[in-house]
Amino acid sequence: MRLSRYFLPVTKETPADAQIVSHKLMLRAGLVRQTAAGIYAWLPLGLKVLTRIEQIVREEQDRAGAIELLMPTIQSADLWRQSGRYDAYGPEMLRILDRHQREMLYGPTNEEMITLLFKDGARSYRDLPRTLYHIQWKFRDEVRPRFGVMRGREFLMKDAYSFDLDEEGLKQSYEAMFVAYLRTFARMGLQAVPVRAPTGPIGGNLSHEFHILADTGESALFYDAAIDEVTREELLSADASTITRLTDLYAMEEEEHAKVETCPVPAERLRTRRGIEVGHIFAFGTKYSASMGLSVQTKEGGQVHPHMGSYGIGVSRLMGAIIEASHDENGIIWPESVAPFQVGLINMRADDAGCAEAADRLYERLREAGIETLYDDRDERGGAKFATMDVIGLPWQLIVGPKGLEKGVVELKNRATGEREELSVESALARLVG
């Protein structure tokens, strides 16, 4: 993409309510703009990152055998009355009257709807187990939206729902999602700590939260230092034994930790860090299948209410969490897996015909090789171009200038390490095309 034809409103100033670094950087890098309290528009660069995060989430759901569908954002209040949650849910539910004065709501989650859809489609034990998921916008009417997309009101969530014949099956479905979560966050370059969670308004008996460690996290975590020793490779090849190993290690949110009489972790191994919750999984059994009248025929001819679980990931929140975990004083440092472009190509002198021709040619070759490239072909000062590339945080910067061209070289900069190297055009291309 040529920057001269793109829409990338980078900015230096950020409003006073942008307190945390990810919020500031998302505004400065032109990723999002707030359009109402806690509601954001995703500008082109931000949408690219969001789409990549979403795609990693999707691939890991598919890999775990979950099946994608898409439920609507607007639901009827009657649906929620069937489970008893319409009255129980507080003012965070955005309640709506349509033109016929029917009570509707903007879905904050979808247990009721998926239960009815599954009831419509499943008859017998042959139709189980199944895990269904969707990636859809949700609305929670936070009293005080803050921290940019981290605690927005309209947000993108992946929510999956599993249906099993019995508790043992539910345990397996729960573990498959647990593995998918470990892989999902590891692929984004994040260290996620699974924390045994008390079950909230969704109800149930087994639940874990996944927290990304970051100083600006809203939760205080207490955990065994051994968790920090689990490697990315172990997480990417996680299986049931990885879960056992991880969940055997102590990890608690402050509130729960305070209730523990004797902490099992020796003081020198107890870590205290702040965490951002990016995932939450629940095994809640028959709560919704029973209340919504979902039952299926067993092999023996009886009827059972399927045992269910639900599994959420905050897709839009993850963008904030990744930035909290990966930035420096100059801007964002995107992990390659979610970077909006892999390479930022800078022509230092757009007014120099030789530079322009060399940069144009490099751009063509990168495109031909399938490397997503943002090409700063604008007639601007080099310093401004560097600052823009640093703040938007593409993994590689490829810099074409008149002095280098005289020597037959271009400069390749690694955004994460800051390392710069002079290379011939061919070597630079070989490095990037890999």
Place this chain on the structure above:
Amino acid sequence: MRLSRYFLPVTKETPADAQIVSHKLMLRAGLVRQTAAGIYAWLPLGLKVLTRIEQIVREEQDRAGAIELLMPTIQSADLWRQSGRYDAYGPEMLRILDRHQREMLYGPTNEEMITLLFKDGARSYRDLPRTLYHIQWKFRDEVRPRFGVMRGREFLMKDAYSFDLDEEGLKQSYEAMFVAYLRTFARMGLQAVPVRAPTGPIGGNLSHEFHILADTGESALFYDAAIDEVTREELLSADASTITRLTDLYAMEEEEHAKVETCPVPAERLRTRRGIEVGHIFAFGTKYSASMGLSVQTKEGGQVHPHMGSYGIGVSRLMGAIIEASHDENGIIWPESVAPFQVGLINMRADDAGCAEAADRLYERLREAGIETLYDDRDERGGAKFATMDVIGLPWQLIVGPKGLEKGVVELKNRATGEREELSVESALARLVG
């Protein structure tokens, strides 16, 4: 995908309110389920088609140079007060009060929001021209939602907005979108008739609707038979001259046609068909840039309000339109470009080890070749399997049965023509892998 692990609730009965064939077939084929009046959940097979339609729309927008972003579904009423449309828009706007009693709404369209976003990011003539688009859920609170996803309340729309320095630029942006629309519909196997449209509440001075011809369309069209002679190839390579040729040909909606004193088309060449509106483009000039205070600096140092256009495609409605245009008495016939799977593989005898082994092997080979295949490996009667494959309308059916295997052959059926052929496994694979 193995059907034994998928979620595909096909059904024979459809509710009485499903009057038109696309609505009936979308329910029968397990593509969608209604979850509230005019609001649908997209089941796995339906989501796959929706995603393919969306992707064709996206590719043609990108090809035309439009830049994708994503605006939220919920907007503030204040935004719409700035253009004066909040009070002008009727009861089709879903109006919402949040917990702080602030007036919000579920966006039916995005002219106001995009104008403010562009105002935030564009300063001078260098930032123009630009066309920005998004593909997002909209809500229009239809008084009587009907015809399934064709006139639903929550629907997926692509809306693009162009910003130009002057009228001549706007004309070029309008033409680029016109070409994109011709290509988009042609790629989906549809014949779209562009009809000069009177401008509605969005305002403006130049507008075309794109109608898919189908007996169940809501609009009656009168047009020159020469439009039917434009070939798919011409549409796929459309340029400004194609537009001139098409728009020079007479095409009117009934209401406008009735106002014409002397129809320029001789009676023998005047066609009357019903149409489904799937796209609508407007050039409206400075209506929003002026009312929302968007101006940019010109090359000469002055300030101008950009000339704008907006360009919509009903993405979810297109699914209904495609089915209206392409089905038979047994079910849907998907054009290859939007088919949820390319091949339906049927094992006629899941209880026969030889059949199962042969079908499993075919499935693996198709997967390895990257052919998306729905594999009916269930223990069901052959007749039921044929009926399911016919109703869901995949382009090809590959049938493995014990008699054929004895002769070393499988059967390949073309869903559109109904043609069946006995072929060796290798020949069948070669045919499908192409």
